[in-house]
Amino acid sequence: xxxxxxxxxxxxxxxxxxxxxxxxxxxxxxxxxxxxxxxxxxxxxxxxxxxxxxxxxxxxxxxxxxxxxxxxxxxxxxxxxxxxxxxxxxxxxxxxxxxxxxxxxxxxxxxxxxxxxxxxxxxxxxxxxxxxxxxxxxxxxxxxxxxxxxxxxxxxxxxxxxxxxxxxxxxxxxxxxxxxxxxxxxxxxxxxxxxxxxxxxxxxxxxxxxxxxxxxxxxxxxxxxxxxxxxxxxxxxxxxxxxxxxxxxxxxxxxxxxxxxxxxxxxxxxxxxxxxxxxxxxxxxxxxxxxxxxxxxxxxxxxxxxxxxxxxxxxxxxxxxxxxxxxxxxxxxxxxxxxxxxxxxxxxxxxxxxxxxxxxxxxxxxxxxxxxxxxxxxxxxxxxxxxxxxxxxxxxxxxxxxxxxxxxxxxxxxxxxxx
Amino acid sequence: xxxxxxxxxxxxxxxxxxxxxxxxxxxxxxxxxxxxxxxxxxxxxxxxxxxxxxxxxxxxxxxxxxxxxxxxxxxxxxxxxxxxxxxxxxxxxxxxxxxxxxxxxxxxxxxxxxxxxxxxxxxxxxxxxxxxxxxxxxxxxxxxxxxxxxxxxxxxxxxxxxxxxxxxxxxxxxxxxxxxxxxxxxxxxxxxxxxxxxxxxxxxxxxxxxxxxxxxxxxxxxxxxxxxxxxxxxxxxxxxxxxxxxxxxxxxxxxxxxxxxxxxxxxxxxxxxxxxxxxxxxxxxxxxxxxxxxxxxxxxxxxxxxxxxxxxxxxxxxxxxxxxxxxxxxxxxxxxxxxxxxxxxxxxxxxxxxxxxxxxxxxxxxxxxxxxxxxxxxxxxxxxxxxxxxxxxxxxxxxxxxxxx
Numbered sequence: 001x002x003x004x005x006x007x008x009x010x011x012x013x014x015x016x017x018x019x020x021x022x023x024x025x026x027x028x029x030x031x032x033x034x035x036x037x038x039x040x041x042x043x044x045x046x047x048x049x050x051x052x053x054x055x056x057x058x059x060x061x062x063x064x065x066x067x068x069x070x071x072x073x074x075x076x077x078x079x080x081x082x083x084x085x086x087x088x089x090x091x092x093x094x095x096x097x098x099x100x101x102x103x104x105x106x107x108x109x110x111x112x113x114x115x116x117x118x119x120x121x122x123x124x125x126x127x128x129x130x131x132x133x134x135x136x137x138x139x140x141x142x143x144x145x146x147x148x149x150x151x152x153x154x155x156x157x158x159x160x161x162x163x164x165x166x167x168x169x170x171x172x173x174x175x176x177x178x179x180x181x182x183x184x185x186x187x188x189x190x191x192x193x194x195x196x197x198x199x200x201x202x203x204x205x206x207x208x209x210x211x212x213x214x215x216x217x218x219x220x221x222x223x224x225x226x227x228x229x230x231x232x233x234x235x236x237x238x239x240x241x242x243x244x245x246x247x248x249x250x251x252x253x254x255x256x257x258x259x260x261x262x263x264x265x266x267x268x269x270x271x272x273x274x275x276x277x278x279x280x281x282x283x284x285x286x287x288x289x290x291x292x293x294x295x296x297x298x299x300x301x302x303x304x305x306x307x308x309x310x311x312x313x314x315x316x317x318x319x320x321x322x323x324x325x326x327x328x329x330x331x332x333x334x335x336x337x338x339x340x341x342x343x344x345x346x347x348x349x350x351x352x353x354x355x356x357x358x359x360x361x362x363x364x365x366x367x368x369x370x371x372x373x374x375x376x377x378x379x380x381x382x383x384x385x386x387x388x389x390x391x392x393x394x395x396x397x398x399x400x401x402x403x404x405x406x407x408x409x410x411x412x413x414x415x416x417x418x419x
Numbered sequence: 420x421x422x423x424x425x426x427x428x429x430x431x432x433x434x435x436x437x438x439x440x441x442x443x444x445x446x447x448x449x450x451x452x453x454x455x456x457x458x459x460x461x462x463x464x465x466x467x468x469x470x471x472x473x474x475x476x477x478x479x480x481x482x483x484x485x486x487x488x489x490x491x492x493x494x495x496x497x498x499x500x501x502x503x504x505x506x507x508x509x510x511x512x513x514x515x516x517x518x519x520x521x522x523x524x525x526x527x528x529x530x531x532x533x534x535x536x537x538x539x540x541x542x543x544x545x546x547x548x549x550x551x552x553x554x555x556x557x558x559x560x561x562x563x564x565x566x567x568x569x570x571x572x573x574x575x576x577x578x579x580x581x582x583x584x585x586x587x588x589x590x591x592x593x594x595x596x597x598x599x600x601x602x603x604x605x606x607x608x609x610x611x612x613x614x615x616x617x618x619x620x621x622x623x624x625x626x627x628x629x630x631x632x633x634x635x636x637x638x639x640x641x642x643x644x645x646x647x648x649x650x651x652x653x654x655x656x657x658x659x660x661x662x663x664x665x666x667x668x669x670x671x672x673x674x675x676x677x678x679x680x681x682x683x684x685x686x687x688x689x690x691x692x693x694x695x696x697x698x699x700x701x702x703x704x705x706x707x708x709x710x711x712x713x714x715x716x717x718x719x720x721x722x723x724x725x726x727x728x729x730x731x732x733x734x735x736x737x738x739x740x741x742x743x744x745x746x747x748x749x750x751x752x753x754x755x756x757x758x759x760x761x762x763x764x765x766x767x768x769x770x771x772x773x774x775x776x777x778x779x780x781x782x783x784x785x786x787x788x789x790x791x792x793x794x795x796x797x798x799x800x801x802x803x804x805x806x807x808x809x810x811x812x813x814x815x816x817x818x819x820x821x822x823x824x
Binding site for chain 2: 052065131147148170178210226328332343344366370371373
């Protein structure tokens with residue numbers, strides 16, 4: 001059942017992988033999201049990795065994940081018949097999202113201005129790499145370039161080694177989700193006067209926004225942060241953030257401030273099991289951890305913290321991820337397992353909340369399991385509305401039922417290569 | 420400027436740290452009257468976090484807090500006191516939205532759960548955002564976004580090898596969840612406008628963040644494969660990575676490069692003056708097969724050269740490239756500058772301060788940082804007079820009794 005939240009709203013999704021999450025969020029909220037693809041299929045269908053490592057238009061894992069619940073039509077923007085169809089579709093749409101190079105749609109006569117003349121209520125979001133005004137506005141960018149340009153990459157990795165990204169690249173996702181928020185804001189604005197507008201999203205800015213305000217550090221503290229592997233680069237000392245355990249890794253932090261209670265609680269646990277070193281069990285225990293110590297930390301404080309980290313590391317080596325997680329929950333420690341896909345799939349919390357959703361993919365003739373509702377709304381539940389569409393799966397429905405084209409007209413449009 | 424989209428929308432905002440405040444910032448920058456309810460008895464931790472004005476700590480000196488709380492007003496109520504809770508309930512009819520990001524039991528303990536509030540304000544929209552949601556065995560788990568990044572799988576796919584994770588910087592999931600919760604909130608506002616119905620939004624930051632790893636999970640459920648860290652290895656581009664260029668003023672400089680098509684490879688060899696006439700790396704398969712040698716070749720070709728100049732030359736030739744920028748570079752970046760990303764606002768205590776602007780721009784109803792973040796309790800008098808019609812002597816008494824605190 002389609003979510004009631006945005007039921008009745010329609011989005012044309014002309015984006016590739018750079019904007020896919022925008023339409024996915026809208027589809028999850030109940031909007032009808034129509035993926036408009038060239039006759040050979042959106043390039044994002046060919047992005048590896050593939051299901052079972054077998055390439056195929058319906059097998060890209062990213063495609064399957066971020067296009068779930070959308071419809072698909074084929075439409076050739078390179079011919080005038082195709083562009084005419086897009087204009088007709090735009091008259092029936094509330095939103096359009098694209099991630100083409102700047103100026104591409106204008107050059108075809110179907111830019112925002114042209115479409116808004118036909119449908120003044122249209123909200124058009126363009127996902128860009130570096131905005132639409134600077135010297136790099138026409139630059140090409142893979143995800144890694146946005147990660148680098150926005151400052152996140154410089155901070156990830158070990159000193160002396162190259163900066164790195166994650167195995168599931170993240171930069172475009174931030175930009176696409178930002179496009180979703182902006183489109184929602186513009187939609188709320190539209191109720192006042194019926195007018196839409198054009199939105200430009202800047203991936204580089206979206207990545208810069210993730211830096212926990214380290215961006216302001218050079219201006220206020222006169223310095224900038226370097227990457228430091230598993231150590232957190234907080235002012236006043238490097239704190240280890242990843243510990244090895246018996247069967248993997250655990251994220252944990254020994255520190256004062258908000259971490260003080262948790263730090264004392266793990267020491268108490270070590271005492272219970274007779275695993276705390278003598279110097280930690282002596283009266284007074286850890287001396288360096290006043291609530292504000294991370295700024296005022298002396299060399300002696302830092303040495304004590306490091307010795308504590310060593311003791312905790314030794315203790316954790318004898319525990320499994322599962323044991324540690326159980327104790328983190330029981331003792332209210334600030335920690336978390338470094339979970340992999342298997343841990344997440346088996347997580348009792350997600351199970352209790354009925355998080356994962358299974359959809360049937362007819363083209364693959366198999367069920368696929370997807371992340372479920374991104375939030376639980378009491379009146380209008382949201383979540384995946386179906387599988388990712390097969391190429392042109394909804395041509396008949398959209399061109400026939402929505403635009404009112406006859407079967408003969410559709411055949412003609414197919415014959416001239418517009419569909 | 421014309422009317423902003425959320426003008427007339429009133430928000431009572433209990434959220435703190437990052438996810439909640441960043442969510443309500445979207446509303447505030449677009450015209451909503453967002454009143455942050457804070458307390459000196461239980462400070463928002465970001466008020467104590469660097470960077471600070473002149474590198475000196477203080478509750479009204481954190482730019483970290485300021486950046487996440489633009490365009491809002493700030494009041495203080497010590498909600499552990501019954502009288503503060505009564506004052507909040509008196510303000511409730513004024514509000515369209517109530518937002519909070521405590522662990523689930525906090526509001527229950529104050530007797531301020533959604534059911535109670537809805538009895539007073541039937542069409543209220545309420546957002547609760549916490550680590551793992553309002554239900555389930557782990558609902559009371561307290562934590563920060565860095566731990567959530569570990570729990571939700573981001574740490575595991577970060578690193579050079581399986582030997583040790585090398586996590587993304589900071590509280591990564593804190594910057595995923597707000598976009599999802601903002602979409603839900605705005606859609607709920609619209610739903611209320613159409614139907615008159617409010618609702619309750621239970622947002623688990625974990626469940627939102629997993630959407631950014633959806634392919635990894637689809638894969639696991641379908642095939643049992645567990646994705647691990649792969650450094651800068653890509654199954655789509657080769658070369659693909661960061662390569663060390665010439666240092667500048669003693670600062671290390673790297674360039675990011677991604678090559679998809681063979682034509683881009685050919686263009687790159689000309690710019691970098693790499694001799695591949697033997698065609699060793701001419702095809703994608705060849706480049707993928709011999710990635711390490713490829714990376715060495717690129718590394719040798721860019722060593723000692725300027726990351727900026729190479730970026731310009733590579734981009735002119737149609738190759739995706741950009742310097743790997745540090746936080747200082749971000750302030751000199753011409754593209755961010757042209758987009759208008761950096762903004763200076765005059766904060767009550769901090770004076771002119773650097774804020775990040777919006778990450779998007781709208782053509783007709785542009786949002787803006789309408790004012791700097793509030794100092795702690797900066798708008799107490801104004802808000803209590805305006806919303807509750809409180810007299811000065813009552814406000815004074817409440818201050819004395821540390822209810823307004």
